[in-house]
Amino acid sequence: MQTVPATAAIASINPPAYKRSRGHWANVAARIVRNPLAMTAAIILLALIGIAVFAPWIMPADPFATSMFTRLKPIGTPGHLFGTDELGRDLLSRLMLGGRLSLFMGITPVLMAFVIGSGIGILAGYAGGFINTAIMRTIDVLYAFPSVLLAIALSGALGAGIVNALTSLTIVFIPQIARIAESVTTQVRRSDYVDAARASGASAFTIVRAHVLGNVLGPIFVYSTSLISVSMILASGLSFLGLGVKPPEPEWGLMLNTLRTAIYTQPWVAALPGAFIFITSISFNMLSDGLRSAMEVKQ
Amino acid sequence: MISYLIRRVLYAMPIMLGVAFLCFMLVHIAPGDPLVAILPPDASVDLQKQLMELYGFNRSYPEQFFSWVWRAVHGDLGSSIATGRPVAQEVFKAVGNTFMLAALATLIGFFFGSLFGFVAGYFRNSWVDKIASFISVVGVSVPHYWLGMVLVIIFSSQLMWLPATGAGPDGSAAWIWDFEHVKYLIMPAVTMSFIPMGIIARTVRALVADILSQEFVIGLKARGLGEFGVFRHVVKNCAPTAMAVMGLQLGYLLGGSILIETVFSWPGTGFLLNQAIFQRDLPLLQGTILVLALFFVSLNLLVDILQTVFDPRIERA
Numbered sequence: 001m002q003t004v005p006a007t008a009a010i011a012s013i014n015p016p017a018y019k020r021s022r023g024h025w026a027n028v029a030a031r032i033v034r035n036p037l038a039m040t041a042a043i044i045l046l047a048l049i050g051i052a053v054f055a056p057w058i059m060p061a062d063p064f065a066t067s068m069f070t071r072l073k074p075i076g077t078p079g080h081l082f083g084t085d086e087l088g089r090d091l092l093s094r095l096m097l098g099g100r101l102s103l104f105m106g107i108t109p110v111l112m113a114f115v116i117g118s119g120i121g122i123l124a125g126y127a128g129g130f131i132n133t134a135i136m137r138t139i140d141v142l143y144a145f146p147s148v149l150l151a152i153a154l155s156g157a158l159g160a161g162i163v164n165a166l167t168s169l170t171i172v173f174i175p176q177i178a179r180i181a182e183s184v185t186t187q188v189r190r191s192d193y194v195d196a197a198r199a200s201g202a203s204a205f206t207i208v209r210a211h212v213l214g215n216v217l218g219p220i221f222v223y224s225t226s227l228i229s230v231s232m233i234l235a236s237g238l239s240f241l242g243l244g245v246k247p248p249e250p251e252w253g254l255m256l257n258t259l260r261t262a263i264y265t266q267p268w269v270a271a272l273p274g275a276f277i278f279i280t281s282i283s284f285n286m287l288s289d290g291l292r293s294a295m296e297v298k299q
Numbered sequence: 300m301i302s303y304l305i306r307r308v309l310y311a312m313p314i315m316l317g318v319a320f321l322c323f324m325l326v327h328i329a330p331g332d333p334l335v336a337i338l339p340p341d342a343s344v345d346l347q348k349q350l351m352e353l354y355g356f357n358r359s360y361p362e363q364f365f366s367w368v369w370r371a372v373h374g375d376l377g378s379s380i381a382t383g384r385p386v387a388q389e390v391f392k393a394v395g396n397t398f399m400l401a402a403l404a405t406l407i408g409f410f411f412g413s414l415f416g417f418v419a420g421y422f423r424n425s426w427v428d429k430i431a432s433f434i435s436v437v438g439v440s441v442p443h444y445w446l447g448m449v450l451v452i453i454f455s456s457q458l459m460w461l462p463a464t465g466a467g468p469d470g471s472a473a474w475i476w477d478f479e480h481v482k483y484l485i486m487p488a489v490t491m492s493f494i495p496m497g498i499i500a501r502t503v504r505a506l507v508a509d510i511l512s513q514e515f516v517i518g519l520k521a522r523g524l525g526e527f528g529v530f531r532h533v534v535k536n537c538a539p540t541a542m543a544v545m546g547l548q549l550g551y552l553l554g555g556s557i558l559i560e561t562v563f564s565w566p567g568t569g570f571l572l573n574q575a576i577f578q579r580d581l582p583l584l585q586g587t588i589l590v591l592a593l594f595f596v597s598l599n600l601l602v603d604i605l606q607t608v609f610d611p612r613i614e615r616a
Contacts, residue, residue: 141317144596146554153588156576157325233442237558240444241573256445260562267452274445282440289436 031294038290041283048280052099061090063097063250072266083269085255086262091269095276098250101162102277105244105251106232108166113173114224120174121181121220122212126189126204136182142175151234155243165244169234173227180223184216222295225288229281236277252277304604311600315593319371322589323364326581376586381578386586389571394590397560397567401552403488408495409545412438415496416503416541423508431500438497447490447562454486461486464564487563491556495548502544506537539610546602550595 032038051058060081067088075083082092124135142150154168188194188211197207236253238244245251247258255273262270358366370377376386412435419431455463462483510516510533519529553568560569568587575583 137313138317140314141321144314144318144599145321145592146551146595148551148555148557149588149591149595152557152572152576153322153325153584154328156572156584157329157581159330229440233440236442237444240558241561241576243576256448260448263448263452264456267456271445271449271452274442274448277442277445278440281442282436285436285440 028291028294032290035290035294037286038294041286041290044279044283045287048099048276048283049103051096052103055093055096055100059090059093059096061093063089063093064248065089072262072269074266075268075272082272083266085259085269091255091272094250094255095252095273098252098255098273099276101245101249101251102232102236102253103280105162105166105169105235105239106280107228109169109173109235110224110227110231112166112170113177113227114220116170117174117177118181118216118220121178122185122208122216124178125182125185126208126212128186128189132182132186135178139175139178139182142171143179147172147176147230148234148237151238152241152243155238160243160246162245165235165238168238169231172234173231176227177220177224180220181216184219185212188212188215218295222288222292225291226285229284229288232277232281232284300607303607307600307603307607311596315596316368318592318596319368319589320364322585322592323367325585325588327360329579329581371589376589377582379575379580379583381574381580381583386583389583390568390587390590393566393568393571393587394594396565397553397556397569400484400487400491400560400565400567401549401556403484404491404552405495405545405549407488407492408548409499409541411492412496412499413503413541415500417507419500419504420507420511428504432504435497435500435504438493438500440497441493443490443493444558444562446493447487447559450486450490451562465566487559487565490562491552491559494552494555495545498548499541499544503537503541506540507533510536539606543602543606546598546605550598553598554591554595 061079067084070080070084070088072086072088073080073084075081077083080090080092082090082095085091085094120135120139124132124139145153151168151172154171155165158164158168194207194211197211202210235244236251236256239251239253240257242254242257245254247254252273256270256277259270259273367377374387376390378385379389382389415431415434419428419435422428451463454461463486465483516529516532519532524532556565556567557569557572559565560567561573564570568591571587572584574580575587
């Protein structure tokens with residue numbers, strides 16, 4: 001005679017009457033949707049990203065076409081809604097296309113630092129002992145530099161260029177993320193449930209995947225989103241100094257730099273690229289604040 | 300506490316050595332020959348060799364590193380490749396200017412930051428809090444180099460109240476504390492003060508809100524202490540942390556002044572760095588960064604020590 005498995009038998013007698021509760025992330029999403037500031041920021045960011053992505057198709061003019069006769073036209077000139085720059089190029093088109101590089105250069109270093117930094121931090125926290133000391137003391141040295149100084153020192157030594165700027169910024173953000181990953185991992189490693197998992201035969205890889213990542217990724221993710229704002233300002237700042245994107249490529253920081261000569265002739269045209277950096281950076285900050293309170297992560 | 304202090308000072312030593320190592324490596328991660336800036340394109344191999352020996356680039360890395368550190372400890376940071384002048388002399392001249400700017404900016408930022416923070420923390424979730432919190436978000440999100448440009452546009456190009464660039468009517472010969480000179484300091488200092496203002500406002504708001512929700516505050520009120528008396532206790536409780544944040548901010552501003560100094564042509568370390576980067580003057584770059592980074596490490600150490608000494612609540616074994 002065949003026996004029915006016990007659980008299946010119980011389930012057939014008592015079909016589950018409860019409704020599955022929403023997951024953690026669904027709760028976070030539900031809370032953030034109700035936060036008007038965070039939602040406004042999210043909509044602005046989506047719009048900026050959309051414009052940047054579709055720029056080549058929606059630009060009103062060629063952003064590289066120079067003209068000596070239409071140099072430094074004011075905002076609102078017919079055919080040049082946002083005026084023209086010091087070489088007579090249409091500013092609106094340049095701002096649209098420039099969003100691509102600016103957003104790319106602001107977000108990429110944080111993404112790379114997120115992957116590398118959490119990897120390093122989890123390794124240090126989980127391994128403990130000598131490996132932890134060796135990794136964390138190295139991280140402390142990088143942490144001993146003010147971030148702006150480190151970014152400029154590295155990209156100054158490496159020389160101008162997009163790849164060099166991205167590399168420098170990634171190195172600036174790695175220690176900050178690795179520190180958080182390390183401290184959370186160390187806490188989790190010492191907890192009873194990890195001991196229990198180990199006692200029941202779970203491998204190191206399984207423990208990291210099931211217990212460490214679940215606890216570590218939330219706080220690091222929130223922290224990383226707040227870094228994007230800093231990264232946008234720094235990346236554009238490097239281009240502003242002449243250490244990032246090279247002309248004639250449009251990028252907001254570089255445009256701000258080349259338009260500096262025009263602050264006496266067309267001041268508000270000259271200030272426009274910076275306004276875009278500001279709007280992007282403040283939107284990322286507000287979204288990150290919203291995310292933090294939605295996830296109830298204390299800093 | 301004494302043993303903590305000793306350990307804290309000892310702990311700073313390897314960090315400083317690490318910082319020095321990183322600064323040393325800057326020259327060697329740089330692509331190309333560090334001497335390329337001064338060598339004429341048709342330089343003979345002999346001349347190249349001579350210069351390599353003069354600057355010590357022909358020796359092994361560890362040898363170069365330790366002799367560089369040894370000389371740096373004795374105040375010799377080598378000489379600038381572009382001008383031939385001693386790097387130490389150039390850096391110390393510039394550090395004074397940067398320090399003046401950063402210190403003033405920190406003070407302005409601290410004053411307004413704690414004002415907004417207190418108001419926001421006291422009247423949590425009211426409209427005052429929302430405005431104060433918004434100002435602090437603006438402070439941390441605004442690209443300060445752009446803010447500097449906007450201020451120049453408003454106060455120099457439009458209103459013509461303040462000079463746009465430089466550090467004095469006679470170029471940057473010598474600094475004097477009179478109105479003619481201070482006029483040049485106002486805009487860069489105000490621009491710079493936005494960064495610490497935002498951060499201090501956030502910190503103070505969180506501190507005040509936390510302190511006001513503690514039981515001892517209810518206790519004080521229950522014993523009949525007036526609003527002002529309670530306020531005094533709140534200030535006393537959040538002062539150490541707020542001061543520590545202020546100290547760290549000063550360090551960040553000293554190291555991060557390059558963008559603002561570029562906008563205002565302020566003759567400080569940022570200006571020097573800019574020059575070093577674009578003339579590929581690696582000894583100057585290395586020396587300036589070393590001094591700024593060591594300053595930052597020492598300031599962190601000092602803040603930590605002062606906090607331990609003055610805040611009896613912090614127990615550090």
